Each structure stands twice: as C-alpha cells, then as structure tokens.
Amino acid sequence: MSEFLQFVASGVGQGAIYGLVGVGFVIIYNVTGIINFAQGHYLMLSALAAVSLREAGLPAVPALLLAIVAGALAGVATDRLVISPARRHSTLTLIILTVGVAIAVEGLALLIWGVNPRRYAPFTAGPPLEVGGAALSRQTLWVLAVTVAMALALWWFFQRTVVGKAMQACAMNRDAARLQAINPAQMSLYAFTMAAAVAGVAGVVLVPITSAYYDMGIPFGLKGFTAAVIGGLVSPFGALAGGLLLGVAEAVAVGYVSSAMAEGVAFAVLALMLVLRPEGLLAQVRTRWA
Amino acid sequence: MSLLQVEDVTVEFGGLRALDGVSMGVDAGRVTALIGPNGAGKTTLLNVVSGVLRPGRGRVRFRGRDVTGWPQHRVAGLGVARTFQNLQLFGQMTVREHLLVGRYRLTRTSFLEAVLRLPRHFREEKEGREASDALLSRLGLADVADWPASALPYGRQRLVEVGRALASEPSLLLLDEPTAGLSGAEAEEVGRLLRRLAAEGLAVLLVEHHMDLVMSYSDWVVVLDHGVVIAQGPPEQVQSDPQVIEAYLGEEAA
Amino acid sequence: MGLRRWAPLALWAGAFGVGVLLMPIADALPFLTRANLVVFALHGIAAMGLTLVMGFAGQVSLGHAAFYGVGAYTTALLTAKVDWHPLLAMAAGAVIAAVLAALLGRIVFRLRGHFLAMATLAFGLVFYVVMRSWDSLTGGNQGTGGIPDFTLGPLRFDSDTSMYLLAWAVLLLGLIAARNLLSSRPGRALVAMGSSEVAAASVGIDVARTKMAVFALGAVYASVAGSLYAHYVTYVSPESFGLLPSLRFLVISTVGGIDSVWGAPLGSAVVVLLTEGTRELVPRFVSGATGSYEIVAYGLALVLVLLFLPRGLAGGAALLVRRAAEWAGTRRQPAPTAALEEVELR
Numbered sequence: 001m002s003e004f005l006q007f008v009a010s011g012v013g014q015g016a017i018y019g020l021v022g023v024g025f026v027i028i029y030n031v032t033g034i035i036n037f038a039q040g041h042y043l044m045l046s047a048l049a050a051v052s053l054r055e056a057g058l059p060a061v062p063a064l065l066l067a068i069v070a071g072a073l074a075g076v077a078t079d080r081l082v083i084s085p086a087r088r089h090s091t092l093t094l095i096i097l098t099v100g101v102a103i104a105v106e107g108l109a110l111l112i113w114g115v116n117p118r119r120y121a122p123f124t125a126g127p128p129l130e131v132g133g134a135a136l137s138r139q140t141l142w143v144l145a146v147t148v149a150m151a152l153a154l155w156w157f158f159q160r161t162v163v164g165k166a167m168q169a170c171a172m173n174r175d176a177a178r179l180q181a182i183n184p185a186q187m188s189l190y191a192f193t194m195a196a197a198v199a200g201v202a203g204v205v206l207v208p209i210t211s212a213y214y215d216m217g218i219p220f221g222l223k224g225f226t227a228a229v230i231g232g233l234v235s236p237f238g239a240l241a242g243g244l245l246l247g248v249a250e251a252v253a254v255g256y257v258s259s260a261m262a263e264g265v266a267f268a269v270l271a272l273m274l275v276l277r278p279e280g281l282l283a284q285v286r287t288r289w290a
Numbered sequence: 291m292s293l294l295q296v297e298d299v300t301v302e303f304g305g306l307r308a309l310d311g312v313s314m315g316v317d318a319g320r321v322t323a324l325i326g327p328n329g330a331g332k333t334t335l336l337n338v339v340s341g342v343l344r345p346g347r348g349r350v351r352f353r354g355r356d357v358t359g360w361p362q363h364r365v366a367g368l369g370v371a372r373t374f375q376n377l378q379l380f381g382q383m384t385v386r387e388h389l390l391v392g393r394y395r396l397t398r399t400s401f402l403e404a405v406l407r408l409p410r411h412f413r414e415e416k417e418g419r420e421a422s423d424a425l426l427s428r429l430g431l432a433d434v435a436d437w438p439a440s441a442l443p444y445g446r447q448r449l450v451e452v453g454r455a456l457a458s459e460p461s462l463l464l465l466d467e468p469t470a471g472l473s474g475a476e477a478e479e480v481g482r483l484l485r486r487l488a489a490e491g492l493a494v495l496l497v498e499h500h501m502d503l504v505m506s507y508s509d510w511v512v513v514l515d516h517g518v519v520i521a522q523g524p525p526e527q528v529q530s531d532p533q534v535i536e537a538y539l540g541e542e543a544a
Numbered sequence: 545m546g547l548r549r550w551a552p553l554a555l556w557a558g559a560f561g562v563g564v565l566l567m568p569i570a571d572a573l574p575f576l577t578r579a580n581l582v583v584f585a586l587h588g589i590a591a592m593g594l595t596l597v598m599g600f601a602g603q604v605s606l607g608h609a610a611f612y613g614v615g616a617y618t619t620a621l622l623t624a625k626v627d628w629h630p631l632l633a634m635a636a637g638a639v640i641a642a643v644l645a646a647l648l649g650r651i652v653f654r655l656r657g658h659f660l661a662m663a664t665l666a667f668g669l670v671f672y673v674v675m676r677s678w679d680s681l682t683g684g685n686q687g688t689g690g691i692p693d694f695t696l697g698p699l700r701f702d703s704d705t706s707m708y709l710l711a712w713a714v715l716l717l718g719l720i721a722a723r724n725l726l727s728s729r730p731g732r733a734l735v736a737m738g739s740s741e742v743a744a745a746s747v748g749i750d751v752a753r754t755k756m757a758v759f760a761l762g763a764v765y766a767s768v769a770g771s772l773y774a775h776y777v778t779y780v781s782p783e784s785f786g787l788l789p790s791l792r793f794l795v796i797s798t799v800g801g802i803d804s805v806w807g808a809p810l811g812s813a814v815v816v817l818l819t820e821g822t823r824e825l826v827p828r829f830v831s832g833a834t835g836s837y838e839i840v841a842y843g844l845a846l847v848l849v850l851l852f853l854p855r856g857l858a859g860g861a862a863l864l865v866r867r868a869a870e871w872a873g874t875r876r877q878p879a880p881t882a883a884l885e886e887v888e889l890r
Binding site: 340341342361362363366367371372374378379380381382383387390391392394395397398399400401404405406407411414415454455457458 | 721724725728729730731732733735736738739740742743744745746747748749750751757761803
C-alpha cells in the first residue's frame with residue numbers, strides 16, 4: 001500500500017504538468033475548433049528559455065517570468081502569423097499548419113539550444129518531504145502549488161472577467177457569439193496566448209524535475225492532449241483532473257511493470273479514450289466550463 | 291401498401307421531441323409534400339427515412355421491408371436517394387462526376403478492376419457516361435457537364451444534387467427544400483420536373499417552403515407541426531384546414 | 545486536352561531523364577548524392593499513398609512511416625532470416641501493412657479531423673516503441689541487417705543506378721495505378737467520402753469500408769517503398785520509421801500538393817533538397833551542430849506552402865500548364881472563370 005502511495009506521489013507532479021498542457025488544448029479547441037499540435041512546444045520553449053535566462057545571470061524570479069512570457073509570445077505568434085491568415089481554410093489545412101508550427105519551433109529550439117538536455121536547479125533545495133509514508137520532492141510540491149494557483153486563476157478568469165465570459169460564449173456557439181459583437185479573431189488570439197502561457201508556466205515549474213530538451217514538445221503535447229481528452233475536451237478542470245489520472249497511471253505502470261511501459265500507458269489510454277469514449281470520462285456536465 | 295411506410299416514429303434530442311409519433315406513407319407515382327413551420331421536424335423525418343438518424347421509437351418500412359436503423363448506405367442501396375438542405379456537393383468534382391458517383395449502387399467495379407483496367411471498368415464507365423449524359427440533358431446541365439459543380443450558380447448546384455440523386459435510379463426520391471434560393475422561374479422548372487418523374491412511377495417526398503409549388507405540383511400534402519402530423523390530404527383540402535392555417539399564421543405572427 | 549493530359553507524363557519522363565543524367569555526377573553536386581536520387585523515389589512512392597489517404601479521401605494520417613516500417617521490417621526478416629524471395633517478402637509486407645491499416649481504419653473510423661490526426665500520431669509512436677522494444681524480433685535499437693539485394697529473375701539490383709531505375713519504375717507504376725483508380729468508380733467513391741461523408745453515404749457508399757480500403761491502399765504504397773528501402777540500405781532500425789519520418793511524408797505530400805498524384809514526387813524532390821541543404825548548411829553557421837536540423841526547413845516549408853500555395857507545387861505547376869495550354873490553343877472554349885483552376889491534373 002505504501003508502495004502504491006509512493007507511485008501516486010511521484011505521478012501527481014508529472015500529471016499536473018500534463019493537465020496544464022491539456023488546459024491549453026481545451027481553451028484553444030473550444031474557442032477556435034482547432035487542436036493545436038504546437039501546444040507542448042510552448043512548454044518546451046519556456047523551459048529552455050528559463051534555463052538560458054538563468055545561465056545569463058538573471059535572478060530566478062525574473063528569469064522564470066520572462067520565460068513564461070516567451071512561451072506566451074510564441075502563442076501570439078502562432079495565432080497572428082499562421083492561424084489568423086488561414087482561418088477560412090479547411091480543417092485539414094489547419095491541422096497540418098499547426099503541425100508545421102510545431103516542427104518549425106522544435107527545429108528552431110534545436111538550432112538555439114542543441115540536442116543536449118539542460119538542467120535547472122529545484123526552486124528550493126533540500127531533501128524530499130515525507131507525506132503519509134510517501135516521499136514527495138520539494139519541486140513536486142512547487143508543481144502542485146502552482147497548479148492549484150493556476151486552477152484558481154482560471155476559475156476566476158472564466159467566471160469573473162468579461163473576456164473570460166466572452167471566450168466561454170465563443171466556446172458554446174461561435175455564431176451566436178459573433179452576433180453579440182464578440183470578435184472571434186480576437187478571442188482566438190486570447191486563447192492562443194493563454195494556452196501558451198499556461199503551458200509556459202508548466203514548462204518552468206517542470207524543468208528542475210525532468211531537465212529541458214528540444215524535442216520534449218511532442219511527448220508532452222500528446223500527453224497533454226490525452227489529459228484533455230480524458231476530461232472530455234470541454235473543461236480546463238477536466239483536463240487537470242485527466243492529467244493527474246494519467247500521471248498516476250504512468251507512475252504505477254512504471255513502478256509495477258517497467259519504465260519502457262510509461263510511454264505505452266499514455267498512448268494506450270489515448271487510444272482507448274478516442275475509440276471508446278471520445279466524449280471523455282469526466283464530461284458529464286458539458287455546457288459549463290467550471 | 292405504400293412504397294414507404296413511416297409508423298409512429300419518435301425522435302428525441304436531449305429531451306426535446308423533434309418527432310412525436312409520426313405516421314405517414316409515400317406512394318409510387320405521386321409527389322408527396324411535407325410541409326410545416328420551421329423546426330416542425332421535416333428534415334428530421336427525412337433523416338430518419340434515409341438512415342442518417344435512428345428513431346427512438348417507431349418503424350420505417352420500404353417496400354414492406356423493415357429498414358429502421360439501417361445505416362445510410364444500405365438504405366440508399368435499396369433505391370432511396372436524397373438531396374440536402376444545405377448543399378452537400380463533392381468539392382472539386384465536375385458535374386458529370388457527381389452523376390457518376392450517383393451511380394455507385396448500380397455499378398460493381400472494384401479497386402483491383404479499376405487499377406488494372408479490367409473490362410468491367412470500361413463497360414461500366416461507358417454505361418455510366420451514356421446514362422449521365424442523358425440525365426444531364428434532361429436536367430439542362432449538358433452544357434456544364436465538365437465544369438466543377440462548385441463553379442455553377444447556386445440554382446444549378448441544386449440541380450446537380452437532384453441529378454446525383456436521380457443518377458442512382460431510385461424508386462424513392464427525398465428532396466430537402468430543392469427550391470430554396472431559386473428564382474420563381476427556376477422553382478417552376480423543378481416543379482414540372484417532379485411531375486414528370488412521378489408520371490414515370492417515381493415516389494417523391496418533398497420538403498418544401500414554397501407554398502405555391504406545393505399546392506400546384508403535389509398530389510398529397512402532410513403537415514407537421516412541433517413533430518406531430520396535424521393534417522394530411524390532397525392540397526386543396528389541407529389548404530383549408532383550420533389547424534394548418536393556425537400553425538402557419540402562428541409562425542407569421544411570431 | 546492534349547497538352548494538359550500529356551504534360552504530367554512528359555514532366556515525369558523529363559525528371560527521370562534528368563535523374564539518369566545526374567546519377568554519375570550526383571555525388572559531386574551540392575545537396576545531392578546518388579543515394580538521394582534513390583531515396584527521393586522511395587519517399588515519393590510512400591508519400592503517394594499518403595496523398596491518396598489525405599488529399600483524396602480526406603483522412604489525416606500522422607503515422608504513415610509505420611507502414612513504411614512494416615514493409616521494411618517484413619522484408620528484412622523474411623529475406624535475411626528465412627531466405628524468402630524478395631518479391632514474396634514484399635508482397636507479405638504489403639498484405640500485413642494493408643491488414644494493419646484496415647484494422648486501424650476500422651478502429652478510428654468514427655474519428656474526424658484533429659482527433660484522427662492525434663490517433664494516427666499515437667499509432668505511429670506505438671509502432672516505433674514496439675519496434676524498439678521487441679528485441680527478439682526486430683533487434684531493438686540496433687535494428688536488423690544482412691538484407692540481400694533485390695532480385696527479379698536474372699536482374700540483381702545491387703548498385704545505386706540499378707536501384708534508381710527500379711525505384712523510378714515502381715514510382716511510375718504507383719502513379720499509373722493511382723490515376724487509374726481516381727478516374728473510376730472506387731476512386732470517385734473515396735474522393736466523395738473525403739468531401740462529404742453524409743452525401744457519399746446517400747448514394748450507397750459504405751463510408752466505414754471505404755475508409756478501411758483507403759487506409760489499406762495508402763499503407764500498401766508505403767510498405768512497398770519500405771521493402772525497397774530495406775533492400776537498398778541492407779539494414780533497418782527503428783529511427784527510420786518514427787515520428788520524424790512520418791512528418792517527412794506529411795511534408796512531402798503537402799508541399800508537393802495534396803490533391804494531385806503528381807504532388808508526392810514533386811514534394812519528395814523538394815524535401816530531399818531541403819534535408820540535404822539544411823544538413824550541409826547549418827553546421828557551417830552553428831558550431832558543433834549535430835541533430836536533425838531539417839525539421840526547421842520542414843516546418844517552415846509546411847507553413848509557407850499552406851499559407852501561400854495551398855494546393856502545393858503540383859497545384860502551382862498545374863496552373864502554369866493550364867495557362868500554357870490556353871496560350872497554345874486560344875481557339876478552344878474559354879475556361880469558365882477562376883473556379884476551373886480547381887480541377888487540374890488529377
């Protein structure tokens with residue numbers, strides 16, 4: 001039992017990251033109808049940027065914040081340079097375009113940072129903490145704390161701000177939203193920016209755990225997408241829950257079977273979800289985001 | 291026994307009843323019009339008949355055979371063809387290609403026969419071309435046979451859809467607002483075409499908004515309101531039915 | 545019809561001739577090697593399968609390299625370990641690929657657009673992981689080698705030049721097969737399905753079966769190319785069939801022009817040049833550079849082509865050919881406005 005608890009403890013950190021990436025998928029998909037293949041790449045950009053800014057001598061806090069901004073700007077660029085000009089194109093074209101963005105960004109990261117993984121020290125040094133018989137690294141606590149903070153911020157944004165409500169209206173019915181003078185192009189920009197920023201946050205809290213490398217975008221993107229699909233692709237909070245489930249499932253598979261299984265778990269879960277319940281596990285309440 | 295028999299069909303969308311115990315029949319050699327205010331469930335009924343939707347309750351019989359819940363392509367395979375309210379043309383295909391696709395159920399050429407250019411391919415292409423050309427002339431589309439359908443004006447695009455449906459040599463033709471967006475003269479043209487088709491023995495089920503057209507070209511009118519059949523009969527009789535008048539006045543007042 | 549109909553074949557013959565002429569001097573030219581001339585044709589064949597799946601039947605696939613891998617591994621195992629005849633092994637690979645693809649098509653047939661893309665991406669990754677971890681069968685990361693030359697009766701394809709001829713011959717067969725298919729009943733059915741599933745079903749087309757068929761067909765193209773590839777390099781490892789190769793096929797199909805069977809060979813030529821170009825140029829500007837730099841070029845090419853030349857190079861070329869045809873024969877009926885540009889060079 002304590003062994004199982006330990007797996008849970010090591011899974012929640014990764015899972016929270018998947019969830020945060022999944023949040024971005026949900027926001028962009030609901031506002032624009034696009035699944036953005038570059039979603040994991042914003043995480044990669046922010047993670048690598050954090051390492052570089054820190055190495056350049058910036059203090060931790062500004063380095064991390066600037067790295068998140070860098071990720072968000074990549075989101076802005078995706079929308080303005082690629083998605084916006086192609087808005088009237090077919091779904092097929094939009095899909096391939098976001099794939100193009102993803103690999104172009106990955107290539108640029110390779111040019112800038114090379115192939116070797118980059119390390120980043122944990123936010124707070126010290127031995128793991130004991131929680132109910134399981135050891136929890138300090139960075140995992142940071143990840144969880146930041147995830148909770150993000151969840152609250154998202155809740156506030158979608159429930160309490162005009163822009164957040166406008167985005168929700170877009171998600172429910174794009175045509176009706178247009179009639180209420182909500183500009184879909186602008187909503188799309190906000191969606192990409194937010195999604196990239198959330199992924200960026202995930203990236204900077206993740207670096208101390210896994211290091212950062214140029215081709216982490218696709219695996220994290222796919223797992224973030226899996227998290228979002230588990231949550232039914234309708235709610236950011238569903239995606240967060242889906243991420244936690246996936247993270248724990250992975251950790252359990254690694255613990256009881258083998259580490260090569262970890263990849264397999266995510267893909268198997270994704271395949272099962274897409275085939276058996278494309279509507280998601282957690283999407284009983286479909287219309288509300290919160 | 292009618293060619294198409296709809297019995298007590300009920301369809302619900304998330305608690306909302308789109309069709310509620312609808313029963314009706316469509317006979318060969320007649321134009322049957324399905325009318326009713328917006329949201330009455332007309333298109334839903336076409337979708338049930340053509341296999342797009344499975345009814346929650348009730349039966350659909352075609353030539354006495356129970357086809358309830360059959361997938362669309364199997365229903366089509368029996369000789370039920372349809373058009374769509376929002377045009378569903380095939381992107382870049384030419385007008386003639388649309389008709390050739392329409393003949394899908396009448397032909398058998400397989401992947402292998404096509405790739406290897408075996409005799410069946412040539413035979414069926416030749417038959418298909420002749421049949422399509424005859425149909426194109428009949429529909430007045432011969433001059434644009436090699437045009438991409440998407441390059442045609444809207445009215446003629448609608449005709450291409452009708453042509454695609456007729457190319458499958460159906461015994462039941464379902465038309466979902468074939469005259470929407472057409473000029474008065476064009477609509478008249480469609481009406482006359484339907485009369486000729488019925489005279490040849492085809493059963494036509496027509497969803498239509500154009501009241502003049504319904505009254506002058508159909509043999510039988512079924513009126514739906516809120517998913518319920520409120521009247522049916524010959525056009526003159528339905529026209530003077532107080533319930534029908536109320537349903538339509540209600541719509542106009544709103 | 546004359547010019548419009550024959551221009552593509554003339555182009556093909558011309559490109560083939562240029563390749564033959566280049567063969568002896570290819571290694572001396574920038575961005576080109578003899579090997580690239582062969583690889584170009586092999587990738588063209590595989591990508592043609594993807595063009596049928598994606599461009600004509602409208603089904604996204606981001607895992608196409610898996611089927612290339614099925615062909616390559618089947619050939620590798622059957623010819624190197626149990627001594628089958630290359631043709632037989634190639635046929636076995638094609639059958640396995642077709643069955644696997646049909647199964648995939650059956651499982652994902654409800655998924656559309658983005659979801660299908662994600663599902664096929666995951667499928668490709670699973671294939672890669674399996675090839676990497678199934679040590680006893682595939683040799684794991686090390687891969688498996690000792691694949692004999694391809695033979696056909698008395699012919700032995702053991703040089704770059706002979707392989708080049710073989711690959712181009714297969715490419716031509718693939719093109720003819722695709723064109724034959726597309727101008728026939730089953731081909732029109734899959735194009736119809738790609739445009740509107742509900743309308744396709746309304747004329748009696750079984751959409752689920754057609755999807756399985758087109759996935760299988762695309763997989764056969766990829767698998768045959770993979771088998772030839774295995775004979776050519778005599779050694780296969782998972783790297784050649786992972787995500788990057790799948791994305792490469794996507795780039796080839798898209799950049800070449802997704803709604804023309806000529807797109808794949810065109811795109812393949814461009815991608816070979818992009819790949820070699822970046823591999824040669826980047827290390828000159830970035831010190832100590834190692835890695836797959838071509839992905840920058842792939843990504844930019846995808847985005848730029850889709851934004852500015854949505855019908856790819858074949859679409860652009862078709863337009864030029866049409867203009868030329870019009871210029872050569874102005875007496876023929878005037879083309880009905882811009883929309884006609886949409887149907888070219890099927």
